Amino acid sequence: MQRKKHPFDKATLGDVFALSIGAGEHGYVRIYRGKSHGIFPVISTNLVVDMTQLGQHKPRWFFNCLVLSNNQVDVFKVGEIPFANQDAAWPPPRFLPPDIFRNFFRIQEFGMKRRATEAESAGLQKFQLSTLVHMQKFIQEHAGECSRLQGTIKPVKPAKAPVEDESGGNVFLEVVFQAHDFPFKGRDIPEDALADALEKAKLGEVTGGGSGRQTSAIDVEVTDFERGLKLIRRTLKKVGAPASTEIHRHRPKHEIYRLE
Numbered sequence: 001m002q003r004k005k006h007p008f009d010k011a012t013l014g015d016v017f018a019l020s021i022g023a024g025e026h027g028y029v030r031i032y033r034g035k036s037h038g039i040f041p042v043i044s045t046n047l048v049v050d051m052t053q054l055g056q057h058k059p060r061w062f063f064n065c066l067v068l069s070n071n072q073v074d075v076f077k078v079g080e081i082p083f084a085n086q087d088a089a090w091p092p093p094r095f096l097p098p099d100i101f102r103n104f105f106r107i108q109e110f111g112m113k114r115r116a117t118e119a120e121s122a123g124l125q126k127f128q129l130s131t132l133v134h135m136q137k138f139i140q141e142h143a144g145e146c147s148r149l150q151g152t153i154k155p156v157k158p159a160k161a162p163v164e165d166e167s168g169g170n171v172f173l174e175v176v177f178q179a180h181d182f183p184f185k186g187r188d189i190p191e192d193a194l195a196d197a198l199e200k201a202k203l204g205e206v207t208g209g210g211s212g213r214q215t216s217a218i219d220v221e222v223t224d225f226e227r228g229l230k231l232i233r234r235t236l237k238k239v240g241a242p243a244s245t246e247i248h249r250h251r252p253k254h255e256i257y258r259l260e
Helices: 132-141 188-201 225-239
Strands: 002-004 015-022 025-032 036-045 061-066 075-080 094-096 105-109 112-116 129-131 147-150 163-165 171-178 204-211 215-222 246-249 255-258
Touching: 015 132, 025 132, 036 132, 061 132, 129 132, 129 204, 171 188, 171 225, 188 204, 188 215, 188 225, 215 225, 225 246
Parallel strands: 036 147, 061 129
Antiparallel strands: 002 163, 015 025, 015 075, 025 036, 036 061, 094 105, 105 112, 171 215, 171 246, 204 215, 246 255
16 A cells, blocks of 8 residues: 655654645644644744744644545644653643543543543543644634734745655554444443553554444554554454444545454
């Protein structure tokens, strides 16, 4: 399988990127730990490359961004704003609301989820997975809350990235459970089992998840697709996941894998 490398693939903590939002304007995001991206309340014409100027504004909104193969958003690395230490590189706590499997709130902080009360969740942003297109739309919709800056560099449309073997890059997978055939009280058992197995094998990590009326899902990023898929299947079978469980791969094309 092949995919095109994206600037976010090689991003390091503190890197700052400009996202084209149309009409010659750009929004800005900073790279945080846990695959998180903080959006600055700033919009500019041309590119702002003075990090002292941009650093006067702190990121206000946070998402966990997935870069899809059909991405149509131009992205430019404009600089770096280093974090004071590793703990400072974590995004602020965000909450996950109750779902059909968990009738309680949770808070995601320092890369971990913990049970919380509704009162503790009040005032926090909701934990959300996003795509670049969604972040672009979000900045457009919140333009009225952003400061306006005049950049000094006119953007040059990025050259097409070389096509590389995806086996050499990370692969995002989505483990999907059917609500009518879900034997667990919540996602904790399969989610924790996958997180532990991937960490021990050094094959990736669990990056998030969510639940709806019909399905519940766990998002996973693996460093080696074939080995990662085998480990996920083996781990899910071990904890008693039903045969209806599906493992979705969304790029370079949508494919569905069963446990068997």
